[in-house]
Amino acid sequence: MYPDTTSGSTAGGRFNTTRWSLIISSLKSDAPDGKAREALAQLCRIYWRPIFAFICRQDYSIEDAQDITQDFFVMILKGDLIQRADRSRGRFRTLLLRSLQNFLIDAHKKTLTRKRGGDRQIVSWDDWMAEAPSRLSISASELGGWPPEKIFDVRWAATVAEDALRQLQEECEKHGRRRVFDALSGLLTANREDVSYATVGRELGLELATVKRVLRQMRQRYRQLLRAQVAQTVERPEEVDDELRYLVSVLATK
């Protein structure tokens, strides 16, 4: 399901061509080629929630917001909006948001005039939601004051982190170690001195030293998955830190 995300483990621990840089380079020539389009579709598939959340915030009904999201994907996948967008600054996130804002300027008229129908369905909501359920939880009082752009960014940040977590969980499950993930993933961000290794050890029937070792490894693995995830959305690997810092800064401001 995530064919590119283990690319971080290839030679030298550096990234292969990321999806976004693949798209960018294809845009520099002509219309996106098949490979770039596939990469774009993959990215949209991961990042549909920020888009949908942003549209929901524009006073559309749920049904209209779904339709507009569908329409937006059609435009994106045709390459039209990306073609038109300013490509001088190359984050996928910023470009997608700008394209979305442009798209919404005249989307309203269209929703009023056209008939709702199934022919434009390019995504299956059920599939997407089942594929990657989200457990983002936000303080209700804060959410009220957030502009749609911030909601987009927060939702984006959650998608990045939850996707990395999900991959970590899948790796554990693949090796029949889901219980390890259940017992340890809650400790991924905890301060080391706050962790009660003894409790986790009893739960899993492991020695204290073993628990420590597995948790350290799990943290390292998570870190790599997270960075690989972000790398898909920036043009150059050096930008990963900046993008992560940006997302953290969005969460820090009230």
Place this chain on the structure above:
Amino acid sequence: MNFTGLSDSFASLHGATEECPQCHATPRVSHGLCLSCLLRHGYDEEEEGAAADFAATLKSIAVTDTNWRLGNYEILEEIGRGGMGVIYRARQRHSRRIVALKRILSYHADSRDTLARFRREAEAAASLDHPNILPIYEVGETEDGVPYFSMKLAPGGNLQEVGPALRKEPREIARLMAKITRAVQFAHRQGILHRDLKPANILLDGCGEPFVTDFGLAKWLDTASDLTRTLTIFGTPGYIAPEQAEGIAANVKPAADVYSLGAIMFDLLAGRPPFLGEHALAVIKQAAEKPAPKLRAIVPGTDRDLETICARCLEREPSARYLSAGDLAEDLERWLEGRPIIARPVSPPVRAWRWARRNPVLAGSVAACLLLASIAGLRQLQSRKLMAELRQGQLRMHSIGVLPFLDLDTATADDGLTKTIADVFQAKLWEMGPASVVTVPSDKTWWPDTASPADLSEANQRVRTRAILTGSARTTQNARRISIRLMNPASGEALLTKVVETAPGPVGIGQLAHQVLPTIYALLDSKDWADTSFSARDPGMKNPEAREFIISGRQFMFRDSIEDLDRSIGCLEKAIAIEPRSAIAHAYLASTIGGRDHFAPEPRGLERAEKEAEEALRLAPNLPDAHRALAGVLYERGNLSGALEEQLRAIEAGGPEEHVASFIGMTLLKLGRPDRALGWLNMAQHWASRPGDYDALIGDCWTQLGDDGKAERAYQRSIDLRPDFSEGWIGLSHLRLLQGDVERARAIHRKNRGRFAAHEKSVEEMGAQIEFFARNYSEARRLYEALREKHLGDEASFYGAITTASALGRLEQLLGDEPAGRALLEETRQREKSEAHPNDPASLYRRAAIDSSLGKIDTALDHLRAAVAAGWVDSRSLRLDPRFDALANDKRFQQLLSDLDAKMAEKRRQIGQPKPMAAQVSSGSPGEQIKQ
């Protein structure tokens, strides 16, 4: 399309702000992990781990997901997972029986209390022995004290999974629902509520027999989202009863489970739960605020009785639902057997009750109950309870508190009108349904028609009504114009603004009620007041890009440097380019261009401002900002009565505030109504950011009215409170001049002129006027020439309507150069004629002064009479101004002066005690002076 789960598309919400102890951010993802820390982990830590290394580590430990033990059970596989718990397929070690085993995930099992509670409730659920309740076999705990319980494994899936297959089988749905409901009724009799009935909690065995599972355990084993934990309420959005969503455990009664049963049946029949929304909280909010949609509106062919049964379960008021799960089960069984169902759509009793309200003689409460009982076939006791609940709910919903209305003619509260409106509205609203209209108790003096957020919240605390009503009234040529504003005290936004021209007196209030009450009742009927504010609806404010430009434009709008105003104009023009339909942007642009023109007049500045203001009014006829902007343009043009009308309309549309009140005060002062101006200036003073802002203008009012003592006190107050303003002492020095005390006027001026470089022009004008009126001609000429050199253009002075050119013309004459003087006067006469507004009293006065200087006695008198008719009242300047020398001995002029004096004396006498405002202003303030 299956909408289940849509609520997770955005986010679930937690009520309290739970900050991360490490980084203080609040958003969380699964396992309670802080989102910000998860991301920071990506760049704070050093090492990365490759997939292969991690795999090797995992494989090296002897912890597997299958074939491990939990208490007496051998875990075979995981079959389900929720926010807090996991479900396994497991084998009991001794009996070899295959069971389902549920346990809390260890990271939630963090306190002894929690574990003990889980165990207690699991044991209670285990005591339920009913053929359609999934049996719990054993409640136990692991060696570490983590509790679990085992139960029958139902292999047929759950209702959520089989729901779509049942959609076209209403009989099957009713059969299942009847069994489920009987099971729920059984649990209720044991005192156990389910609290989270939903399709996923109804399991099916191999024969399609339903089993209700997880009684009272929802909060432990929620399989939909973390919502139940984080909101500290239990249940699943879409199926949860509104009163349960309020989160007060004591409020949750069996009726909440009845609601959920209705929602499950609705979902099975319609393919979606009754409410959908952007996120979980939105779904819950809708359930609390809106009636459930009609089933037949979604699936037109649905059986009417099944629709009625669902609707009855989904009533927002718990007491309007089936009284018990048993009653619901009975109705379902009746339907299955082809007998008539008991439930009827709820509206007939409501209608009957309304009828009873309108016919009180016929319908004493007992009679009304009997009537109800016979119509609805309900037991009398039930009806009475239903009625009481309905009445209370309806009254609460349809309640209005009335704040004092503002009499725009006097700028005081109109208590009589306020009371009449409250009485008439109460009586007329009763005809439409239950309603309560009360005046807000007047032990505090309310500022009429303000409804500021602070007022609203205080008023709301006193009367606890759903809406607050206020407004204004004024007399127009042959009608009474009443404006009303219905405010939402929670948001401070106006729900309805309406201006109605009516006949005077109580008849007029009747007309008003007739015109506005249907709309008001409809507003009160609606649960959802979101998005009623104008700014939220303005297309410019809705467009993020345009909105940014509008907000930046507004920031620079009130500055007084040309660069800032130009920046503001630039921003607003961009906003309009993006969204030409934004009335707010046009109105702001009109204000800014008008303001810029005030500082740096341009040939077509006012025209452009007027055009923008009119466009704004075309787009939004009730936009206060647009009326204010147009008022500014008209004022600059000298069309004072036009400006006043627009200012009053701004108040009618949006209530008074400091700037519009002071603007009206100033306009009325110029229109020769110092008596009326006082009320408005006091109102402005009340809101002024600093005391003393409007005392100089108040002093001017008293000067015009000829009450010098009060004028002097007001100027002195301005000097004391705002030593940084020049207005106080300029006014005082002007007063001394009018009193004929040239020496003191001069002394005040000399003492202060050096301190006000910023107010240079008005300071110098007063200096010149003192010498001019003192007939110190050569000094006056020197000063006016200095003024002409420094200040291009030839605007009239604030006091005495003196233009530099007309003063210099007269001074040349008096100093012996008649031709030079005439030339100057002729020139300024032409300009006055072509540029000024025909009804501007100051301009008419200037023309009289010029005519008089030129010896045109009759036209001078004509212009002077016109000036007085338009509102000129200052007789003392007329006596002192050397430009009127030619009229001094004319009898008609003398008569005019004494008429003016008499008029002002009468006005002075008429000033009574302005009702509420005077009481509000603290002692020693100008308000005190008005009372005298």
